[in-house]
Amino acid sequence: MTAAFEGIGASVRRKEDLRFISGRGHYTDDINRPGQLHAYIRRSDRPHAKIVSIDTTAAAAAPGVAAVFTGADLAGIGGLPCGWQIHNKDGSPMAEPKHPVLAEGKVRHVGDPIAVVIAETKQQAKDAAELLDIVLEDLPSIASVTAAAAPGAPRVHDDVAGNVCYDWHIGDKAAVDAAFARAAKVVSLDLTNNRLIPNAMEPRAAVGDFDPTTDDYTLYTTSQNPHVIRLLMGAFVLGLPEHKLRVVAPDVGGGFGSKIYHYAEEAIVTWAAGRLKRPVKWTAERTESFMSDAHGRDHVSTAEMALDAEGHFLALRVKTLCNMGGYLSTFAPAVPTYLYATLLAGVYKTPAIYAEVKAMFTNTVPVDAYRGAGRPEAAFLIERLVDTICHDTGHDRVDIRRKNFIPVDAFPYQTPVALQYDSGDYFTTLDAALKAADWAGFPARRAAAKANGKLRGIGISTYLEACGIAPSKVVGSLGARAGLYEVANVRVHPTGSVSVFTGTHSHGQGHETTFAQLVSDQLGVPLSQVDVVHGDTAKIPFGMGTYGSRSLAVGGSAMVKAMDKIIAKGKKIAAHLMEASADDIEFKDGKFSVAGTDKVKTLGEIALTAYVPHNYPIETLEPGLDETAFYDPMNFTFPGGCHVCEVEIDQDTGVTSVVNFVAVDDVGRVINPMIVEGQVQGGVAQGIGQALLESAVYDEAGQLLSGSFMDYTMPRADDLPNITVGTESTLCTHNPLGAKGCGEVGAIGSPPAVMNAVVDALKDLGVRHVDMPASPQKIWAIIHSNRPRMAAE
Amino acid sequence: MYDFAYQKPASLADAVKALGAEDAKALAGGQTLIPVLKQRLNKPSVVVDLSRLGLSGISLTGETVTIGAMTTHATVANSADVKRAIPALAHLASLIGDEQVRHRGTIGGSLANNDPSADYPAAVLALGATIKTDRRTIAADDYFQGMFATALEPNEVITSVTFPIPAKAAYMKFNNPASRYAMVGVFVAKGPQGVRVAITGAGQGGVFRHAAYEAALAANWSADALNGITTPTDGLNSDIHASAEYRAHLIGVMAKRATAAAG
């Protein structure tokens, strides 16, 4: 009997799931160090205020309290660094006000940390925190980007005029203006991309540890990228050299971007552990997560398309105001620029594009990348604009897309906004999705719904995104203060089992399975003989972590490169053992053979020889079978596809139900179809969440009104339809796997599909656009205002 | 949570006595009290657990259903007796929270708490139930006294609730999308006390009876009888999920659906 296929393309069950679903995952909050203290952070309940005084006397004297620290105690420490610098239109650098670890002089958003109390128990720390006497003097405040941009708006930072972090642009303004001047038709749309709160299932946590015998620091933290945290915190905040600082990100229960960034609490517990010579632990309460995890999205835009008489797109003009919050989070400036405006071509051959992006400070929680990061905002804008063009001009929604798609033979395709797409076929994904969704049969379903008093609509989005942000040289020239390569270390042990050390990080994505399959496939080792290790700077040479759907495309490619080295070395050893030339050695299915003979050595035999080099070419070859590769991609990858959504609206209540959803995506090479499907399902769930349910609501002054699950609508299983997932892949041309990435496609492609369906359902009422989320109240108000008498009937 | 003493008395008299202490709090299913304690919004001196008092169970007569105060929502939702006698009540219980909440939360706790968005108050008021305590019985019309306010005295313990069996009844709930408490819940009933319609979730003062609907349905028990009767918006809640106007509208929609469902 042959063993079940478990290589590339097999839907192998996830190796990590038994641990997770049986409650044996090992998360940061599960880590307790001997002698550990507990930190509790007192946060601002005001959006903007001057700190008049902080009296810590009573708190410091409370039972069990080891220390109380405020901004003054941390004054010698650097602020939280920003990892990306954008330049203004005039070439000057963006405004980059200090982001203190604990507030200095002022608080700038609800949730801004003011003081930390460290005590023997969390309860004692909390009790003592209530004794802190903090006098705040309210300052005028703003929450929305439009309020921040208004003349005379209160300043979030005294030295940032007009609250503008940067005023940036991309594209050829003259070409766009010229195209608009000769256009047969111009269609314009104002739209908002709603602010979201990530809400990973596991709240953030951090444990700082210090070993006074060696002066070594260890930080255990809920991070998507432990090496990045070590670099940012070590070098920029605490001034600790890397060899004295270990960062461990063990099992992490979801990130969605919110655990990329370096947060104040990580620096606090590490610094305090050194000061107090005892481990210090902090775990967020859910309420704290709402007001201290970086939020996502929050754009207000105007989009205009110039068209010729046949409906060809001539030029796109976009103006966006985006919200940075009260301070710059680690990668915040990059999101509305290089991850958004560069994506505005979408899947279309629009010849000229010009986008202006103004980033605003407001008295809200910092905003940064959240699943999709900039690309959902771009896809939503483009795909809503395309449907609005059809609404205004009468073009068919499918035809106009086909008419403007980048043709299959046009790759590599240079867009007018910097990116060069390597591969794609938007026609195939469109056709497959339309078929799976029975697009043609929709009119009958609409009529049937109408007979039941329901408004039914169908919508598509043909989207594109960019993953595996790279290459380092290019991102560096665009303002990144980091490289964006990935690292893999493949260690074949003496008996032939394999440990793979990756600089990416798994926080739900199933890397322990996908990467093991990749290695199993390439080295011909059974899956059970491969372990994937991640999340510890003491074990992994280096790494940039996981975000932007980069793990397989970049991290997997690094693994392939490392395995190539293993195989090349193995061939030399095999050649020696079998007395052949290394050029004549073939490697397949875990076996080295001499071409044209029946001489064979298994990988295990070669590994044993490498570690027990009795009969070995020791003069020319080092012992051991352990190889590392750093892989710096040549380009982004460009997943894309088509999502089709069908909704039904209850006219009486305004409730929108998603009755069908089809996603057909091009994610490049698929290693594990089941995991890809799961990633797409999860992404679509978040996309439907954004479209119909989720919204971070601030009042005008900056009080967070949706600060708990009582008011923030997370999508739940019964909010979602069965989601049909298909893949129609073209391969990435520049990485060894042909992989593109699947982590974000669901969240990027789905919101416009849902909203296009909602608007379609309401089209008989003359509705042209609906902003997200399409909550029952909003939809009812639209129906009600269009049919004023309906309510009473 | 602040520190507190914990007691689990074995008799009702002991419980009432323990609750006489200053800042004492009764604990039933804990589905409201525990979150409140965790958020440090309440600082009881002693928490008195009611679970050893034998207050759970469902009993039936020809005219009434009596439910012990400590009976969980899940028990009510799944009770064959309740489903037969007052299916609307079992249905209502099945809509409260989620499976975990329904297996802990109790009818007594829900009524003592009187959350303006809770479901049970609508059934109790529309069915004209009687609330029995350690010292008296209280008619539904006298019991609810505004949001989170009831006729209960500080140390008074609800022991059971008796519902007259109606000829017709139904409950329709429109969930708050986030919390899934009632944003608007309408209970319509035609019972021994006549036609009664109670609205929860919508009013600033908690559950209330809808006189105009009651009159219309008393004259003609049909959804159409409610056509054209609008609900004034004063006194209705307005929040990020629903304006007072929207709530007023939903009251009409849910009332019609409930009437239709009641048959």
Ligand SMILES: Cc1cc2nc3c(=O)[nH]c(=O)nc-3n(C[C@H](O)[C@H](O)[C@H](O)COP(=O)(O)OP(=O)(O)OC[C@H]3O[C@@H](n4cnc5c(N)ncnc54)[C@H](O)[C@@H]3O)c2cc1C
């Ligand atoms: C996630 C979640 C979702 C929920 N969704 C809903 C919903 O959709 N609809 C809904 O109606 N409710 C909902 N609830 C509330 C739930 O129904 C609670 O169970 C109920 O409100 C309180 O009942 P309890 O038994 O848990 O009481 P506890 O929390 O133990 O007590 C609540 C209060 O009542 C007092 N008390 C309890 N029992 C008695 C008694 N016998 N006599 C006198 N005083 C007493 C306590 O002292 C306390 O002040 C939800 C709760 C949660 C956590």
